[in-house]
Amino acid sequence: MSYDVTAVRAHFPALDSSDTPAAAHFDGPGGSQSPVQVADAVAGVLRSSVANKGTVTAAERRATEIVDAARAAGADLVGGDPAGIVFGRSMTQLTYDFARTLAKAWGPGDEVVVTRLDHDANVRPWVQAATAAGASVRWASFDPATGVLTVDDVARVLSPRTRLVALTAASNLLGSRPDVASVAATAHDVGALVYVDGVHYTPHAFVDVAALGADFYACSPYKFLGPHLGMLAAAPALLEELRPDKLLPASDIVPERFEFGTLPYESLAGATAAIDFLADLVPATGTRRERLATSLEALEHHEQILVSQLDNGLAGLPSVERYGDPDRHRTPTTLFTVHGVPPAEVYRALADRGVNAPAGTFYAYECAKILGIEHEGAVRAGMAPYTTKSDVDRLLEGVAALGR
Template identity: 40%
Template sequence: MSDTITYDVAAVRARFAALATNDTIFLDTPGGSQVPDAVRAAVSDAMRDAAANLGGTFATSQRVAEIVTGARAAAARFLHCSPDDTIFGQNMTTLNFSLSRACARDLKAGDEIVVTRLDHDASVSPWLEVAHDTGAVVKVVDIDEATATLDFTNLEAQLSDRTRVVAFSWAANSTGTLTDAKRVTALAHSFGALAWIDATHAAAHVHVDVEAIGADVLVCSPYKFCGPHLGLAYGRPEVLADWRPYKVRPAPSDPVARRFETGTLPYEQLAGLTEAINYWESVDATGAGHAHARALGQRLLDGLPDDARLIGPPTMDGRVPTFLLAFADRDATAVAETLVANNINAGASDSFYCMGLKDLIGDRGALRIGLFHYNTADEVDQTLAALAT
């Protein structure tokens, strides 16, 4: 087997001290990626040069303003939207709870929210809480269990004139399944519902364009794509303008997205976010990084041991290079421990926070392998050798 993508992965890896200073093979990226040195330096520099808050005429406060403005511009480029439509928060989960609560002010008993079996619980529990408080109904779209892909026939059957929100994962953090976000969005809009997209996993593997998709709300986590720990969201201004936010009275209300940022932002993390997006623009401007990771994914699929049961799409079509594996006669935790003994990081779980897949995963759990643009063909081969032992 040989790589089919021309890509200087060694040059990319040289930008990560974590990849250059030890022999660990990082396949745990679905839970959080490694961080380029430039991101780490930006966070450190901001803590040194911008230990202040907004609103002052002094130098450190002005530096904070520059950091926030720069982060909004970078986030807008990453999401393909206006800087005015970006929202920063503690993490994706917190943002999703906050935005869903604002949306819920207008929901009534009997209104319907649609989620799917492929969703991380951060995209489900906020709506379960909304239903508890408002009397709204949460409906769950089924999947084709043979491929762990969304059942669009079932999705259409779940929609009605009472549907208010269709919340779904663009890419499943568990199985790597890609869902046609534009198709789901169009279906939601045809029933007058909002399209609410969890792009937490997708943002690390596909190019995001909220305007092309037609998203009403999109949430993601920069620490999944080489950034710091914080949350990032897009909200369509026409939608946000209709919601009453939970905020302190002196906090900004213009543009409308600012109303959903509570308290002091993590300015040092925003400096890191800007560098993370700058990094992506430098290594993946032509999509070569994503293509490299997909080629590695095919290499892994071609060499899986016979006792590995793949939960998810059987080929690289309709997926990102994240793989969920169950084993006929081995507990996933034991397999993960074997990998750790070979300096390979990969996690085992009975759900990976995707509660809709627990029955499909089974009692022995499953191993999750996440390939990324900084992994190598040799790392895939070492992993396959360890899986076979």
């Protein structure tokens, strides 16, 4: 299926280049730009009559419809059940909430496994919850030369006392993609639950939580063209077993028992619009889930062409050091430094050229330490649905100029 990036870009007001060249955005891993459909959906809710969920007034019914539509869209995106879609302020907040809830059943002798490849949002909540419960934390590391975390890396720290394994579906720093399905199967063999950070994976792949073996799958709509929000998918039956702390009068039904306070209806509408937009990136027919499969396959092909262009270009610059193995299957994300130029200066110099490729460690605290970049970080360039070959050319030209 052909991917028409020009047609896609036409929907993004931030990319309007009528006066000056638009910025080349490689900052999508930290937060993507949004199409006008998302902005309109958000504004539409704020302009409408809306109230707390209910069934009596039109405003209440509108709120209920917005929430139900967002749960259905989220389920279609990840292959889950609408009754198992939980929304929160962010993936970090949701993970802290679920860590505290799950830790109620942990105690001395229990073990939790985290990995050094993960963003800290899928590390620290589990470490802190385990410590508070008296449980032990075991660490799975990865090969810094390749950036790859293998199933064996995780298996060697599992035991019959493992209660949960937390791992990423794709490193937000390197883009490397662990074999989540194999890790999950191995974790399930010892009776552990699996919590998957899908924040960096979801914008670049067709997600199937059942195929991944994820008991919990968390992601962030603002990484896939939507508003700032967090989303978690789990089986409703599993959620029924968990008892989070909550206000006494608050709903105890699933999934609402995990959502504290009034939901941000405008953001939910924006998330639905973003998922609908992803489903229609290329002409396709069928259900929204089926159209998502077609569109995301085309997007993945488009983004892999671009990241190959970037990798090949950087490989020809002797002043550049890349991290991880560019030949490994990964998300379209490249991490690099320029010899003799601090990453923060590379970031600023590229920004002066209208190229947004930020530098840092991006909350991948443990990963950065393994790579030896915990102090200055590195430059991260990530592709998005609106990235073009000319964007990549501009990035390469800017890096080449620094190297000279």
